[in-house]
Amino acid sequence: MTLIKPTRRGVIQAGALAGAGIAMPTILTAESHAGYRNAPQGSSVTLGFNVPQSGPYADEGADELRAYELAVEHLNGEGDGGMMNTFMANGSKAALKGNGILGKKVEFVTGDTQTKSDAARASAKSMIEKDGAIMITGGSSSGVAVAVQGLCQEAGVIFMAGLTHSNDTTGKDKKANGFRHFFNGYMSAAALAPVLEKMYGKDRKAYHLTADYTWGWTQQESIAAATEAKGWETVKNVLTPLATTDFSSYVAPVLNSGADVLVLNHYGGNMVNSLTSAVQFGLRDKQVNGKNFEIVVPLYSRLMARGAGENVKGIFGSTNWHWSLQDEASKAFVKSFGTKYGFPPSQAAHTCYVQTLLYANAAETAGTFNPCGIAEVLEGLQFDGMGNGPTEYRADDHQCFKDVLVVKGKDNPTSEFDLLEVVEVTPRAQVEYAPDHPMFAGGDLGQCNPGA
């Protein structure tokens, strides 16, 4: 039995079709000529803002999105320009002109990470593949940042990390296409430990509750190491799933553990719930080992402070930036954010806004959107006028180095936004570490990938 009986006409027709098919590839897209993925066509360039719109970090995500919209406005020359007026790169005024990036109008697409690695990657992938995003930024969880950073490395676009505080993001999971402006767990610990020693003394027993993922693990490790160096003892570390909303079963055993300090390695909604739970159990009124029981929240934000309300009073932590800072850049940013939305920005909003401007400036300086050109500019970039004082993007691991703020929940807040006060500005030198520090070792930046 023959399935196919070739006829002369059939063969000629099939040949013609096949020929047409082979000729098709000559109608190639311009993308492959430009030498990198998603080279902007026409008069606009698309950025991808991938933020949590649901889940425990949804508040941060919403604020990040506001900051991105503001940054896009400023880049396109609308609004008052915010930090574009104060931004100094390598000692001279930034290259941004307020006419988009490289003369192309900035447009953006948004996606929901759901604070899940899988969903975040799917959302980033669709922005890259469908919408032609040239850069992905955002996120409020280190698990997501690490996952999306890996994706961007494979796909060949730049990833400007949003709020991610794990050591791993620029440690063992660092990637050549990924950049982080936010500080990390090690820096928090290095800034916080001396203050804690001063306030609570050398002889303390700490009990850690830790969010069970890369950020929690590395922050707990950093805090434990830094406080133990000051003479503290770590009694116990309990891992809590990220999706937990009721922490009472985790808080109850703290009282009988003999610990006199509770360290909450939680962020966002997690921290609001765990702190509230701890306060409701009366931990803060207890005396243990002859000392007042204390609670520490190493990574703080105003959004969390608002969520936790009264409970944050007198609690120490660290933060990347706070809206009450009085430098020109911070004031300009707070003013333009406040004018648009009616309230001051959070640290998540700040870091995302800054990352967008840094990216735009790098593209403008490099004269191209090619990820490798942009990475070259960002590596070793010294900049100022972005709210954190002089800052450097270290070339070895793509981590920003700058001063770290130690903050405390205000005892007498004057408004619903005035919840934190800056206790100390820890200088950069004190929080700096070598790129091959054991807590960051094992990673490999690899080569920058332009994706085509």
Next chain:
Amino acid sequence: MLGLNKKDTGLFIFVICVTALAPFIMNPFPADSAMAQFNAGYPDLMQRFVIFGIFAIGFNILFGLTGYLSFGHAAFLGAGSYAAVWMFKLLSYNIVPAIILSVIVAGLFSVIIGFISLRRSGIYFSILTLAFAQMSFAMAYSVLTPLTNGETGLQVYNDDPQWLKGDGPDATHFFGLEMRSTFELDLGAWSFSFNVGYYFCAVLMLVAFYLSMRIFRSPFGLMLRAIKTNQTRLNYTGLNSRPYTLAAFVISGMYAGLAGGLMASMDPLAGAERMQWTASGEVVLMTILGGAGTLLGPLLGAGFIKYFENIFSKINESVLHGWFGFLPDGIENGLIWVAEHFVGSGWHLTLGLLFMLIVIFLPGGLMEGATRIRDRFSGDKNKKDTEGKYAPAGE
């Protein structure tokens, strides 16, 4: 052809054509037009269509034929993904060993869970599978962190052993053919992408679909249907039905494992949330939405849900402003206020409404809708009033 009857051959050829031409079908709108928002023809989403199609086809073998409603199938999907990523970490980025191992692991896993869960039927079976799946999720999420990397998800690192890699590519590949390589075809204003990964998944999906057709038409399939119709009566005839249900359970578990392995092959990361009960619920929705017990239904349902998840969730406020921009401000803002609850992060609401409408008016799922439309047009009057013709047998 291939041991199928005429009608099934036609259906199979139809499915082959649709999957082969999907890059065209999914991108009906020009790339720069306002409607491009609704294009679904990009590699990631097309891969998802066929991968979840495989998942739903497999689930349908269990649920559609035997009526056993498993709420834990995501566990097999997740197990398959983890197995695949471990193969990438240990051997190389070649996806063949990864996919084979993921099917085997999911198969073994489903033998264990199936053996225990199938001692009960009905709601108790569902609860047992749900419990097992949640246990697997919790284990993957925290207990087995060294094996699964917890919440961050298992990834491949530059310093992983990858013993067989040699000079092979740094991305998942099928003997050198990279899954991510895409050929872009621009025809005037339209642009279409042909992705290697998609076609690889599509071929496996067609194989899976063919196998499921053969199972549906086999004596084994008939036995499974008998179990759904009346298991007690079957037992009274002296027949032990458990080996049959277990076989169906393991087969559908292996389908889920294949889907999981393919997911990891397209994007080498495995997250624990793949095992969560919501993921198990999703495949139930897909099957019911498409039409449980039908051949094509699960595929349709999978496509439908994935389309909503990826396209509707991307429509944000500024897109809406673009659409309604021509209206007066007051009306515009009002419309946007209403609309934004149904798109963006509110896509679940739209999907929920559609699901309700379909379950109420088309109990046989999308397939029933298709059949009704066909009957209407073919003018087959005498079929119309046979009430219950569309309802799945034995419900």
